[in-house]
Amino acid sequence: MAGLKSLNIADPLTWLSTLARAESLQVLIAFAMCVLLAWLMVWGIRKAFADQALSILLGKRLIDGVLFPTFLLALTFAARTLLTDAQPSPIFGILLPVCISLAVIRLGVKVLQVAFHEAPFVRVLERTISWIAWLAVVLWVTGVLPLILDELDQIRWKVGGSMLSVRTLLEGALTAGLVLIVTLWISAALESSLLKSAKGSDLSLRKVISNTVRALLMFVGLLLALSSVGIDLTALSVLGGAVGVGIGFGLQKLAANYVSGFVILAERSMRIGDNVKVDGFEGRITDIKARYTVIRSPNGRESIVPNEMLITQRVENLSLSDSKIAQSTTVTVAFNAPVDEVIAWLLQPCQAHPKVLAEPAPSVALSAFGVNGLEFTVNYWFDDSDIGPLNLKSDIHLAILKTLQAHGIEIPFPQRVVHMSA
Secondary structure (H helix, E strand, O other), X not given: OOOOOOOOOOOHHHXXXXXOOHHHHHHHHXXXXXXXXXXXXXXXXXXXXXXXXXXXXXXXXXXXXXXXXXXXXXXXXXHHHHHOOOOOOOOHHHHHHHHHHHHHHHHHHHHHHXXXXXXXXXXXXXXXXXXXXXXXXXXXXXXXXXXXXXXXXXXXXXXXXXXXXXXXXXXXXXXXXXXXXXHHHHHHHHHHHHHOOOOOHHHHHHHHXXXXXXXXHHHHHHHHHHHHHOOOHHHHHHHHHXXXXXXXXXXXXXXXXXXXHHHHHHHOOOOOOOEEEEOOEEEEEEEEXXXXXXXXXXXXXXXXXXXXXXXXXXXXXXXXXXXXXXXXXXXXXXXXXXXHHXXXXXXXXXXXXXXXXXXXXXXXXXXXXXXXXXXXXXXXXXXXXXXXXXXXXXXXXXXXXXXXXXXXXXXXXXXXXXXXXX
């Protein structure tokens, strides 16, 4: 609240007499016009950007977002500059802190709702921000806040080459909170913009860009907060060296997983939506985190695979170049079955199924003379983005069984020869 002059509650009669002046009515009328003008500006922006998601700036209602209190604060500052000369009206000493508090509350609440919309602690943080902001306004308007800050500034101690006080710590905490809110706002807006229309390989690349930008913004915000407290940033070199040693020894596996996660997202060897098989587990990649990857099998089970395993071990990616996947099944018929007719009958269910691709075309081959009968291998291709492999295989098996039964083709039982000794 730099540039604002707090009121003095010790002389309420003088303050009330000042409010009774004619200029005070002029200030209130000007403030009402500022409210109306801010409302009209937000209304116009909402109409102009009706097709875009600006939940933080505009909110769900016309005065629910960050833009309305921000415009109101700017217009109120402008009104104070135009209506007052050397001696500002004491009413502005109330209106401006209230506008600042309202803008801070709206920004904090909206950013937390977007960044952590399902977290249970969001409601607590929202109330904390509101209570702190309004308490600061009350203390500032009554003139108590400057006295408290002066007293807190007297409580000092030396840390290394820096002199710290309770006031600097509180200001640093507020700065860190503000930087965190702005960082979450920028990262949420960037992630929403990048991932809005991304599909396939672009989704993974844009997600790693979003995660990287968020980490960099958080790091820069932390440095700014520490600098505002008065801590010498050169002292962090010792901490950085200690962290590096810890990563090199105790956190080796954890660091390897994080590095592997960024490598996977950057080089796009595995993407969200790919069907992969790793360490005997087959399924579709549903999410790629910085430390691990989530793979969901067709039966609903999910496997959390460390990213280092995806880098150091052999991984079968069934849909790396495209989403087409080949599938095969083996059918055994009796030795006396007509081979040419059986091949045609086995092709019919594959050609008739709407999910089986016509190109590459399905094929049937006499693959082996088995112990129990003739073995035919049926090969076909399908698009894994449309149907699960297990569901399609079941449909093909049922159709083949019905076709063979309709034509009287026998699927032989296992043949066993029992030798009887005399």
